[in-house]
Amino acid sequence: MTSRRMSRWVIALLLISMPCAVAAYLKIGVQVGNAVITLKWKTLPVRYLVTNRAVAGVTAQQFQTATDAAFGSWNAVPTAQISSSFVGFTAIDPTTDSGQTVLGFESHPEDENVLGSTFWEFDTSGNPRAAHIYLNTIFQWSVASPGEPGKFDVQSIMTHEIGHLWGLSHSAIGETNQVSGGRSVVGKGAVMFPIAFPPTNGTPATTNNTIDRTLKPDDIAGISDIYATPAFLQQFGQVQGKVTLNGAGIFGAHVTAFNQRTGAIIGNFSLSNDGSFVIGGLDPGLYLVRAEPLDDADIDSFFDTPNNVNINFKATYYAKLVAVPAGGASAAIEIKVVAK
């Protein structure tokens, strides 16, 4: 049996507003029978083909170069064991189930707000055997180092999509504002945030959508959590606990851990009905831990079952700083929130 899943990145809308939320990375789960397993490539390097298709301003060769750099950002994470290899160009479309990993441009006018998508083919054990990424040709694209006005940056968007390829779902470390037709991104702290920065504008640019070529601590923690090196397991730690409302667990709460020493924000979600959460990939140290409702992005960007997610509570800090050891977990904490 081969199954497919898709993750999309919607276009950003231009607007400045007050920030209103943060959260963290989430891993993609694959349903195998009654169990859900983490999407993780068992065979490395991931060998990929590039569709031999150009768009205005970007040749297939340039797409491949930008894609190679995007893979390189992930491959360079020292605490994750991953690798990739470019095999060659192909006439196969990215969305064609071919048993091969194919990336490239493809037109999807029906997805007018989708910059790019990632799909997988799984074997019967739930392991990915191929992935497919397309960048939607209805948008303008660029591979210029500083970005180009009015165009989206191929390398930045591919860095996000390749994060999906490796098994990361969307992070909610970001702030958006609801506007007609969607959300505008005010700022974000993870490449894996579901909404892209708007195209670079002006000269000099007041926005620069090449920012997402560089991974953030939350991205690094996420990829390291899935493909951990032995050193990662020894040198980094976790915050663990649960989020409760009137004694009952909350599902889908965003919990973030803030390291005041480094400024890093890393987090996760409470992923069970008792409100339990674990935030991994933390530098040893003292952390400020905060729980908040997932109200800053569309819930279905994160969960397949959005109705189970409780967003009717107020953002709350845990009353104490939390000490995270190297190679272990903090004492279990309980963040008691109150209803809105």
Added chain:
Amino acid sequence: MIRRGCGVSAVWAGAVLAVLVATSPAMAQTPAPSTPAKSPATAKRLEFDVGGMFLTPVGMGTQDMSITAANGQPVPFAKTSSRTGPSFGLEARMGFPITPRFAVEVAGSWSSVDFETEVSGDTEIPTGLTVSLGVSRLTAGGSATWRLRQKARNEIYAIGGASWLRDISELSASGVYDDGAIVDGGAGMKMLFKDAAQGKIKRVGLRFEGRVGVRIGGLTLDDKNTHISTAFLASLLIGS
């Protein structure tokens, strides 16, 4: 680096203690000068101190919780300001005279230190709050004292030393700790109520001391590995 569990030791601190302990008895057993000492202090052997300690607050900087805007600038959604609060503890020492003016001491202390972070300007939580964590700080080390002045039964001295430290956090059933060191110096005064040449207990008095130290390592809430701290001590002194 915060660690978990046991088995990490400060070799240098142990070595200092070993040297002090190994050498001091021999020094203490050095025959008295052929001429009688002018002060009973020159004939004293061991001195014990036990007392209380006050540590002044130590600032640990500010840090914004921020994300990145499309123009590359940080977008803060909360601000934090951190410090250790005023703290109290206990300290015990044992001193060994080397010369009438110069002595070495071994010391150990425990103090309860509150690490505090004040959060303000959170876009979703309008009222500020302070989040804290209790930490037990243990130290073991050595110091040297030099008597600067003696008048009647009062002595004024300078002190300098170094200690190994371990910060053990609250909420650490599994033993979360971080090690470091303190290098400090200061001055103090001994007020003796008794300063006799004979008897098992030759000296009794009070000791007051102020020290400024550089803490290296241990738990921290900023990106600095060193912090300046000030300690004041008051203790009961008993000398054999």
